[in-house]
Amino acid sequence: MGVGGRFWDLLKPYAKYEDIDFLRGKRVAVDLPFWIVQHDQAIRARLPHARNPHLRTTFFRTIALLSKMGAYPVFVVDGNPSPLKQQARIERFFRGSGLDPSELAKVQVPAKEGQKGTPVKRNPVYIRYIQECTELLELLGMPVLRADGEAEALCAQLNREGHVDACITADSDAFLFGATCVIKSLRSNSKEPFECYDVSDIESELGLKRKQMIAIALLVGNDYDLHGVPGLGVDTALRLVRQFSEDEIFDRLCQIGKGSIPDLEKTNEEMDTIAASTSMKSRHCSNCGHPGSKKAHTKVACEYCVPNGSKVFCVEKPSGFKCFCPSCDQDREIKEKKRHENWLTKVCEKIASEKNFPNDEIIQLYLRETHGGCENTDTPILRWDEYKVEDLIEFLVYHQHWDPSYIRKSILPIQSTIYLRKIADSPSIEQPLLCEQYEFDSIQRVKIQLGHPYYLVKWRRAISSNNLSDGSNKESMIEEQMDPIEVDDSDVDLLNEPDLPEIIRNDNSCYLLTNENMELVQAAFPNAVERFQEQQKMKESKSKQKKTKSTGVQLSITGFYRSTKGRGEGSKTGEVQKLRGKEKASADLDENLPKAVRRRLLFG
Missing domain, CATH: 1.20.5 (Single alpha-helices involved in coiled-coils or other helix-helix interfaces)
Known part of the structure; x- marks a missing residue:
């Protein structure tokens, strides 16, 4: 998906590799269709009988993105595809199915919006996946925006306008739509850093700007035109595009599409001038390869071989020898220009053979400023609402057949993260209870998880089951999560294993242990962190004293x-x-x- 050829391979040397702390406190736009399609295929390949993997993936990855990585996700879904995208999708289907390409002409697709024709509808299964994931995310309180066309286009718009700090998508079209920071792949349960691409690095290192990348997409193929120019790869397209500046690139492509070769006549004139002003290449010695004849070098030493003139004969030239006299340098320059002229002529002839190149409609799609997702023309909907626990439980019980206690335990990381954020933002306000049942108790220790340190926070249950309102039942008690959880083995997604909090009982009290970001706990409970650090220093000092005083060490x-x-x-x-x-x-x-x-x- 995205730019054809090996466009990602072209950009990979300029990627940065970031860890999960890179996203902490940042807003990120997530290409939800990419999540659904990519992980649905991966899960079904490993677990063919998995139940609704799109919902499980979206659920646990959203929890990890919000709690473990500390980001503020904004989810974007596709709108109605453009006629060009519909046509390309049909063509891709014909290619993958081995159908006769001649039948493709019989499929009618409207050329423009509002024209009569037979529009191609999206896959109904895909539409159902999008609807179910959207409902799930809204129950989690996440903002979900619908693009007018492609989801990556709206992600790029939000990034370009500064509403989000990065886009999470593997569709390279995001660069063409104007994204400034793209995260290609993101794994919540891996120690490995993820690839992050900054457009400023691509511009400075590779020398490509947005319009030049669009030009490459036109040459090698894209989501709206799978063909591009046959016979042109990414390397050739890059070399051609680099010949022109961003401001003139589309005009130059239009000239080439009409059959003219830019600056070729000027190049010929320059070479004719050089050839006219330069005599025939001077004679070179067959022995040393320098200017002069072998006979002359037997009488007078070659000035290139023996600068001091102390020897009579010249030195025999080694294998692979090249002469760098002015005559040879000029000759090589003329040959190089000739080769460049022949290469440019062949490339331009291939481009000119394509009809309607460059396609102005594709260029306008990529350069379009707005792609939907706004209440009005200026203000996008970026609002994180309160999660709806009971509705969420009812939804997941229906779709996933999970036990309610398992669901409550799974969403605790989101609840604790949001709770700590509220305390950190308003420290003077009286502290509420976590899940209306638990209060902050202490910091147990530092826990390393997937190579990253967290505080293991201990929460103490502040109320007993007798004090619950009459409307509550046993399923609303978090302690019930200690009971055996019945989860269908076929529904376990090994790609996104959840990190479930631990519940312990001690002296008729119930405690909850959760992994929390150290900076967030520091902001919410600075005094508790200070006490914990002092206790750690005291333990370290006592441990050192015991080691120095110990005499019972077994000797060799x-x-x-x-x-x-x-x-x-x-x-x-x-x-x-x-x-x-x-x-x-x-x-x-x-x-x-x-x-x-x-x-x-x-x-x-």
């Missing part, structure tokens, strides 16, 4: 003999007496006892 055989080497005769006598005593005791032991038992009694 060498160390033992070195330690006893300097002892006096009195100590030796004492050792001898001890050994004699042990021998006597050994004689008194019952010989019927096993040897191992007697040894333990003697040396126990």
Whole structure:
């Protein structure tokens, strides 16, 4: 999907590799169709009988993105595809199915909006997936925007206008739509960093700007035109595009499409001038390869071989020798220009053979400023609402057949993260209870998870089950999550294993243990963090003191003999007496006892 050829391979050397802390506190636009299609295929390949993998993936990845990575996700879904995209999709289907390409002409697709024709509808299964995932995200309180056309186009618009800090998509079209920061792949349960592409790096290192990337897409193919120009790859397209600046690139492509070769006549004139002003290439010695004849070099030493002129004969030239005299340099320059002229002529002839190149409609689609998702022309809907726990449980029980206690336990990371954010934003306000049941107790320890440190926070249950309102039932109690959870094995997605909080009981009290970001806990409970750090310092100091004072360290055989080497005769006598005593005791032991038992009694 996106620009054809090996466009991602072209950009990969300029990618940055970031960890999950890169997204903390940032707004990110997520290409939801990319999530659904990519992970649905991956899960079904490993778990063919998985139940609704699109819902499970969206659920757990959203929890990880919000809680573990600390981001503010904005989800974008596709709108109605343009006629060009519909035509390209049909063509891709014909290619993949092995159907006769001649039948493609019989499929009618409207050329423009409002014209009569037979529009191609989206796959009904795909539409159902989008609707179900949208409902799930709205229950989680996430903003979901619908694009007029492609989801990556609206993601790029939000990024370009500064509403979000990055886009999460594997569709390279995002660069063409104006995205400034693109995260290609994101794994919530991996230690490996993810690829992050910054347009400023691509511009400075590769020398490509937005319009030049659009030009490459026109040449090698894209989502709206799968063909591009046959015979042109990414490397050739890059070399051609680099010949022109961003401001003139489309005009130059129009000239080439009409059959003219830019600046070719000027290049010919320059080479004719050079050829006219330069005499024929000077004669070179067959022995050393430098200007002059071999006969002349037998009389006078070659000035290139022997600068001081002390030798009569010139030096034999090595293999692969190149002469760098002015005459040879000029000759190479003329040949290089000729090669460039021949290459440019062939490329331009291929482009000119294509009808309607460049397609202005595709260019306008990529350069379009707005792609939907707004209440009005200026303000996008970026609002994170409160999650709806009961409705969410009802939704997942119906679609996934999960136990309610499993669902409550799974959404705790979101609830604790949002709770800490509220406390950090309003420290003076009286602290509410987490899930209306738990209050902050202490920090247990630092926990390393997937290579990243977290605080293991202990929450204490503040109310008993007797104090719950009459409308509550056992399913609303988080303690019920300690009961065995019945989850269908076929529904387990190994690609997105959830990190479920732990619940413990101690002295008739119930505690909840969750992994929380250290900076967020510091902002919400600075005094608790200070106490924890002081306790850690005290423990470290005590541990060091014990190590220095400890004398019961077991020595090696060498160390033992070195330690006893300097002892006096009195100590030796004492050792001898001890050994004699042990021998006597050994004689008194019952010989019927096993040897191992007697040894333990003697040396126990």
